[in-house]
Amino acid sequence: MKEIQNFRQNLLGNASEIIERIQEQWKTNPLPIQLFLLLCLNLVIAPAVDAATGVDITRKAAYALGILGMVIAGLCVYLVVVIFQPERF
Numbered sequence: 001m002k003e004i005q006n007f008r009q010n011l012l013g014n015a016s017e018i019i020e021r022i023q024e025q026w027k028t029n030p031l032p033i034q035l036f037l038l039l040c041l042n043l044v045i046a047p048a049v050d051a052a053t054g055v056d057i058t059r060k061a062a063y064a065l066g067i068l069g070m071v072i073a074g075l076c077v078y079l080v081v082v083i084f085q086p087e088r089f
Contacts (some may be wrong), residue, residue: 042066 045066
């Protein structure tokens, strides 16, 4: 029982250290973390695209369509912000 408690305490301690490290990296260089999160999100989107189309497209094309959709959504959000808050740019 003590082993399990020690494992949980170590895991929580390591998790908090990892989160702190990610926050530090986010402040200094956010682009690699954003790209990593975008690719992780694509792991959820690409199978949905693949399932919706069936066997008509390849898996590579499904991942490409997922990335393209996320880029288009990001550009839409950026353009809405630029239109409604032009003084920031």
